[in-house]
Amino acid sequence: MSEKRTDVNELGEFGLIDHITRGNKQHQKSTLRGIGDDAAVVGQGGQYAVISTDMLVEGIHFDMMYTPLKHLGYKAVVVNLSDIYAMNVAPTQVTVSIAISNRYSVEALEELYAGVKKACDFYNVDLIGGDTTSSPKGMIISVTAIGLTDSLDKVVYRSGAKVGDIVCVSGDLGAAYVGLQLLEREKQLYLNDNTITPDFSSYQYVIERQLKPEAAKAAYDYFKRSDLVPSSMMDISDGLSSDMMHICKASGVGAYLEEGKIPLHPESKELALEFNMDPVTCALSGGEDYELLFTVAPEDLDKIRFMPGAYIIGEIVERKDGLKLHTTGGNIHELKAQGWNHF
Amino acid sequence: MSEKRTDVNELGEFGLIDHITRGNKQHQKSTLRGIGDDAAVVGQGGQYAVISTDMLVEGIHFDMMYTPLKHLGYKAVVVNLSDIYAMNVAPTQVTVSIAISNRYSVEALEELYAGVKKACDFYNVDLIGGDTTSSPKGMIISVTAIGLTDSLDKVVYRSGAKVGDIVCVSGDLGAAYVGLQLLEREKQLYLNDNTITPDFSSYQYVIERQLKPEAAKAAYDYFKRSDLVPSSMMDISDGLSSDMMHICKASGVGAYLEEGKIPLHPESKELALEFNMDPVTCALSGGEDYELLFTVAPEDLDKIRFMPGAYIIGEIVERKDGLKLHTTGGNIHELKAQGWNHF
Numbered sequence: 001m002s003e004k005r006t007d008v009n010e011l012g013e014f015g016l017i018d019h020i021t022r023g024n025k026q027h028q029k030s031t032l033r034g035i036g037d038d039a040a041v042v043g044q045g046g047q048y049a050v051i052s053t054d055m056l057v058e059g060i061h062f063d064m065m066y067t068p069l070k071h072l073g074y075k076a077v078v079v080n081l082s083d084i085y086a087m088n089v090a091p092t093q094v095t096v097s098i099a100i101s102n103r104y105s106v107e108a109l110e111e112l113y114a115g116v117k118k119a120c121d122f123y124n125v126d127l128i129g130g131d132t133t134s135s136p137k138g139m140i141i142s143v144t145a146i147g148l149t150d151s152l153d154k155v156v157y158r159s160g161a162k163v164g165d166i167v168c169v170s171g172d173l174g175a176a177y178v179g180l181q182l183l184e185r186e187k188q189l190y191l192n193d194n195t196i197t198p199d200f201s202s203y204q205y206v207i208e209r210q211l212k213p214e215a216a217k218a219a220y221d222y223f224k225r226s227d228l229v230p231s232s233m234m235d236i237s238d239g240l241s242s243d244m245m246h247i248c249k250a251s252g253v254g255a256y257l258e259e260g261k262i263p264l265h266p267e268s269k270e271l272a273l274e275f276n277m278d279p280v281t282c283a284l285s286g287g288e289d290y291e292l293l294f295t296v297a298p299e300d301l302d303k304i305r306f307m308p309g310a311y312i313i314g315e316i317v318e319r320k321d322g323l324k325l326h327t328t329g330g331n332i333h334e335l336k337a338q339g340w341n342h343f
Numbered sequence: 344m345s346e347k348r349t350d351v352n353e354l355g356e357f358g359l360i361d362h363i364t365r366g367n368k369q370h371q372k373s374t375l376r377g378i379g380d381d382a383a384v385v386g387q388g389g390q391y392a393v394i395s396t397d398m399l400v401e402g403i404h405f406d407m408m409y410t411p412l413k414h415l416g417y418k419a420v421v422v423n424l425s426d427i428y429a430m431n432v433a434p435t436q437v438t439v440s441i442a443i444s445n446r447y448s449v450e451a452l453e454e455l456y457a458g459v460k461k462a463c464d465f466y467n468v469d470l471i472g473g474d475t476t477s478s479p480k481g482m483i484i485s486v487t488a489i490g491l492t493d494s495l496d497k498v499v500y501r502s503g504a505k506v507g508d509i510v511c512v513s514g515d516l517g518a519a520y521v522g523l524q525l526l527e528r529e530k531q532l533y534l535n536d537n538t539i540t541p542d543f544s545s546y547q548y549v550i551e552r553q554l555k556p557e558a559a560k561a562a563y564d565y566f567k568r569s570d571l572v573p574s575s576m577m578d579i580s581d582g583l584s585s586d587m588m589h590i591c592k593a594s595g596v597g598a599y600l601e602e603g604k605i606p607l608h609p610e611s612k613e614l615a616l617e618f619n620m621d622p623v624t625c626a627l628s629g630g631e632d633y634e635l636l637f638t639v640a641p642e643d644l645d646k647i648r649f650m651p652g653a654y655i656i657g658e659i660v661e662r663k664d665g666l667k668l669h670t671t672g673g674n675i676h677e678l679k680a681q682g683w684n685h686f
């Protein structure tokens with residue numbers, strides 16, 4: 001091994017993946033899309049599988065102080081299904097691997113799997129495998145989601161956005177992030193004085209968006225029903241800025257977003273202001289909303305107008321024009337990727 | 344959550360998986376085989392994917408004191424490919440997810456991925472995705488392997504063994520376990536006196552079987568070439584006893600194994616005796632050999648006779664006769680599953 005020691009922070013998650021997977025050789029004709037989208041695409045002979053995987057680590061992605069195990073199992077599955085929907089494919093199977101320390105009981109695992117099963121039942125996917133093992137400390141959940149499809153024509157990548165396309169989202173943004181801030185605040189209050197019982201009843205929406213998010217199945221169903229194939233798509237896991245940037249980069253285009261059109265739930269707005277945060281910033285940089293960010297050709301505009309829950313938030317422009325936010329005050333800001341950096 | 348607290352040790356890994364996945368509903372017709380074999384089988388329309396996943400946890404499955412990162416990356420991929428070969432399918436793609444604490448550098452990750460790539464190149468599989476994230480402590484690697492096939496007829500399950508079938512293994516057993524004992528002993532010696540440099544040169548075979556195992560690709564290739572489809576198969580990851588038990592249970596049969604026919608490498612024998620262990624016990628209970636354990640119909644006996652590296656070790660009998668070992672001394676012992684219990 002080289003003597004050099006580069007801290008992983010210097011590269012960040014995306015830089016790290018780029019760095020490490022550089023120079024990978026491809027051996028199989030059946031590998032149609034590898035690393036670099038929400039999911040990989042493999043297959044041949046008119047049958048294809050879209051595959052995505054994610055790892056959730058205790059103390060990094062979730063905090064056991066405020067995450068019910070059932071919600072955690074549910075969320076671990078949902079965030080992976082979201083990646084499959086982001087390819088415009090319905091998920092069909094999942095594998096779930098769990099490593100747990102011996103501080104967890106069989107009953108705790110049952111709770112976790114109750115959440116896994118609930119997500120499987122709700123989204124019509126089958127749990128087909130996994131691994132259960134021990135860890136010296138904490139819990140790690142690794143989920144792989146699979147979506148089988150016989151039509152490659154309808155698979156949507158990040159790379160298909162064209163100048164003039166309309167930028168849309170399938171629902172409101174920023175709530176999951178605001179929910180996390182609320183949970184963290186209440187945790188600190190509780191740690192300082194454990195006689196306090198947090199009352200979340202006024203903020204059920206943002207709490208649920210954080211602890212028990214849903215994948216945008218309704219949007220997928222609508223696309224199918226209306227025979228609409230977005231030109232590009234991904235799910236919003238890192239925040240609108242960062243994820244819009246991914247689409248722009250993959251498609252070789254720019255985009256402008258209208259600040260005033262970014263959908264925010266009233267509860268997110270109210271609570272963001274209570275935390276002295278700009279609600280739009282929460283939407284741009286928050287992440288974990290698992291709504292779909294997608295672009296459609298101008299001729300599909302009418303179909304989007306009737307899409308329940310969807311919002312038109314901007315337009316695809318030429319690459320040289322970059323990624324810009326038109327503020328309600330009439331200014332133009334350049335947007336930077338500000339996704340999560342877990343290292 | 345219920346007030347009851349059952350320790351996961353009470354159930355063990357297999358009991359736990361049975362317990363937790365009981366009552367799972369199936370939603371998709373494309374799920375052809377779910378939990379309970381080396382890999383799941385999904386697909387439709389003449390194209391199928393065989394899928395398996397495994398998680399390796401630092402401090403449980405590997406010890407950084409004697410595991411070179413490149414070997415670790417290689418092994419993490421290989422143990423998953425082994426599960427695909429165990430279904431009589433060639434693996435085609437893998438995803439690799441890694442959680443690491445910040446004590447690992449970019450250079451360390453590069454070493455690990457160099458091993459991943461080496462395994463991908465050697466076995467002709469493509470790295471199509473994964474996740475790289477941080478962990479509060481230690482390293483966790485989760486790999487999912489996929490094998491695409493257009494022929495369901497040649498997929499081999501654990502459940503097809505029939506009375507009268509011949510029991511075979513693709514290579515010698517027990518070496519990986521003996522190698523682990525050696526590494527553990529040298530580690531203890533080093534911890535007691537760090538001026539000692541361990542000399543493994545006389546025991547390269549067992550060390551390599553532990554640190555850099557290979558999947559039984561040659562056996563898969565031979566089956567294909569000779570148009571031989573085993574009646575049942577699995578890979579030996581938990582030890583011959585435990586894995587033979589899995590085949591017997593899944594097939595509703597018994598088996599007898601001939602002690603004198605269980606293949607042992609000279610180095611394994613010599614070293615086992617040095618450790619005051621019975622070499623056959625190492626083969627029966629050791630695990631991690633990643634050879635294939637398979638059964639063939641009596642009419643295929645000739646094909647097996649010419650199979651390089653393969654050994655005939657017993658016969659499938661009726662269920663009521665159980666799983667027995669005929670010792671070289673002429674005694675008959677009942678075998679019990681003694682696989683690894685990580686909890």
